[in-house]
Amino acid sequence: MAALEPPRTGGFMARSGPVETVLRILQCCHSTRDLLALVSTCRHICNVWRGNVAAVLWPVWLREIPHFEDALHAARMTELVVQAERRGELPPTRITPDLLQRQQPTLSELRAAFGLYRLSRTIAACLYSQDLTYPDDRPGGDFGRGPPPEDPARMPEWTARVSHAVFRLLIVGAALAGAYKEPLFKALEHPDPEIRALPQRVPQVAAQNTWEHKLGHKEMAFLLQFAVCDLDATLEAQDAAFGSIADWLLESILSDTESRQAMADRFEQRYGRSTFYI
Incomplete structure (x- = not known):
């Protein structure tokens, strides 16, 4: 039996992931370190971060x-x-x-x-x-x-x-x-x-x-x-x-x-x- 291939979601998130979805994922980070690590993964996520810095940081800093x-x-x-x-x-x-x-x-x-x-x-x-x-x-x-x-x-x-x-x-x-x-x-x-x-x-x-x-x-x-x-x-x-x-x-x-x-x-x-x- 051929091995199952992992789902190819990287292109979706990197190029066309809905802003609301990406924003929600960023807001769920448990620390600023995790947040910045995720932001650095691709240009699309970074652009969402740059356009919503306050909305992302507020829930993260409340937890951290x-x-x-x-x-x-x-x-x-x-x-x-x-x-x-x-x-x-x-x-x-x-x-x-x-x-x-x-x-x-x-x-x-x-x-x-x-x-x-x-x-x-x-x-x-x-x-x-x-x-x-x-x-x-x-x-x-x-x-x-x-x-x-x-x-x-x-x-x-x-x-x-x-x-x-x-x-x-x-x-x-x-x-x-x-x-x-x-x-x-x-x-x-x-x-x-x-x-x-x-x-x-x-x-x-x-x-x-x-x-x-x-x-x-x-x-x-x-x-x-x-x-x-x-x-x-x-x-x-x-x-x-x-x-x-x-x-x-x-x-x-x-x-x-x-x-x-x-x-x-x-x-x-x-x-x-x-x-x-x-």
């Missing part, structure tokens, strides 16, 4: 890069703040990631999100390599000369969680940028010239940090109208300033059931870092 969706949220929210500042406008005062949901990110947004991912990895590497003292729950040494911050098997998880923390920090910072800048924008509209001068005075006070450059009673009274400047602000005022992003952050933490369960398991079974609490 931990918490990449939060990196995209951070990039989008930061861009809103940057564009507002460039126009000399007040950034949005009540904004959360769910208000910026879009089906498909643009290539520029993906580049920005990937840049934040690289930043987060750099921060994790610095935390690991610098001579920083361990918390009391981890005995011995520092990052530079002592044991790693987690068991070796859990270091990839530790790095991913550092990245996640960086993304959340950037999201919260962008979300609160408008609330913290609002007093200075409102000061510019005030009839009192002393209050209108606050936007110039505040940086001077912050830079000098001396008694001679303290704000006056009138200036402080104006600033204390805003919850971001008043440590004794009412709960209603605090909720108006911080409530939206605080609710999002709490929901984000509570919805991470896998990590919370893993932590509970470590304490229950007494292994890993949790053994130092016993």
